[in-house]
Amino acid sequence: MSTIRQQIEAVRAEYARLPAGLLAHVERVVAEARDLAARWDLDLDRVELAAWGHDLFRAHPPADQLRLAAEAGLPITETDRLEPVLLHGPIAAVVLRERLGITDDEALAAVRDHTLGAAEMPLIAKVILLADKFEPRKRQRTPVMREIRRLARRDLDAALLCWADWKWVEERTHGWVSHPAHWTARVRWVAEHHADRALPPILPLDDDADPAFGA
Template sequence: MDIPIIQLINVVEKELSQLPIGLQEHIYRTRILSRKIAESHGAETEKCDLGASAHDIARHWTENKLITEARRLGLDITEVENDEPLLLHGPIGAHWLRNKLDCSDLEIVSAVNYHTTGRPEMSQVEKIVFIADKIEPQKIKKYPELGSIMDIVMDDLDGAILRYLALRIRSILANVGVVHPRALETWNWLILKRNSCQ
């Protein structure tokens, strides 16, 4: 039997109360923004809220704990994730949501799984959780260049994600960092999608 989304949100909220206060506050801001974006785009607000609630459930773990748990769960660990284990908090959170909380809605599970990198063929809920995490108010305060994304997100969800990815990929390259292949695949998918509509 499917567990109602509101019931799952209540369970996740109990877990959130155990997280570091700064992380709790980030998740709260992300939830509020995800609901606003969902309303603007006619998406399911409760699905977005659950995805935003659960997205950073393992964000505070140490790199060693993330790697150890990912291996224990049998998750695929890419070379990039092995180098930057923090990227594993999404897949681990998704596994927790699916297997510990019995969330049967794979769209929400996927939103948690891919919220760090995005992925080709993202659903509307996945897109909303992804971008809300990136442009919640405190992040814009810390990185003012993200403000231009907030200017368009309520009208152009794909455009907002493209703008974020452009800024993020440019920053990684400027610092001679490694770009996750899935982020590049997401960029290419959105560009090709946009080009095919012109």
């Protein structure tokens, strides 16, 4: 069985045939992810493996992404058909497992869900998604990502929710469709953020529902 470092080198080798700009982006994400992982005491090699794998199919043409997704047996929504680039993470996760022999489920989940997020995400997946969104070039282009980056160093879940809120505003502003998978994840993140399990249920405000509220 290959070591994690050997797996990383095997994935890195795949970028030799991909655009230089994509490689530069992935290198920035790797550095960002390792920095964030160190702050959250995660295994740096596992995080780096996921970071190298996350955009392996990002540069493929839309028709190829739809074809590869179908061949991999992945579910394809109408939103995916409109924006096939959304499939590049799930495709990469399948290829990394089946062709490169990577079996780290959490690293593969990070690759699969780095574009849209998921209702349930291991820490590695949260780190990869956020590192991908606020790597240096994207921070320059979208200054709010600087604030999300600062927040991620204190609270990964709050940073994810802030990113999801920003994404929601962008989608509403431009008339873009929200992907069902992302919307499901966002609803869960909002519910978990606002849940206050330590307090008793809020009393009803209808006078007829509780005598304590009578005239």
